[in-house]
Amino acid sequence: MGLLFEELEAREAAARVRVEELEAELVSVSGKLELAREGLERLRITRETVAEVQAAMTRGGRWRPSMPGGRLLVSRGRRRTRGASGRSSGC
Structure with missing residues (x-):
């Protein structure tokens, strides 16, 4: 056992x-x-x-994401971002 x-x-x-x-x-x-x-x-x-x-x-329009804090503006092949302050910064 x-x-x-x-x-x-x-x-x-x-x-x-x-x-x-x-x-x-x-x-x-x-x-x-x-x-x-x-x-x-x-x-x-x-x-x-x-x-x-x-x-x-x-x-030919603008694209605005649903996320807060900014949006992406698309025009004539150029891209700029806009933050919450409204100021744009070129890319």
Whole structure:
């Protein structure tokens, strides 16, 4: 009976080590997944913004983002940004 419990303890110890290894791997993969999700979100926002700007340029109008703090004025191939103060800075 003693050998049986020794074998169970050895298997339990091995299982514990494997769980710890997988938990460490999970932390690593979770971090990589979060970075990939952030990159995907930035690309999605960029694609939407470019589509909005392109549509405004095609119409010859102005593009104003929905985000507070500034807007992008598009005219004749030149781009200027306007901050909250209303002053423009050429690009």
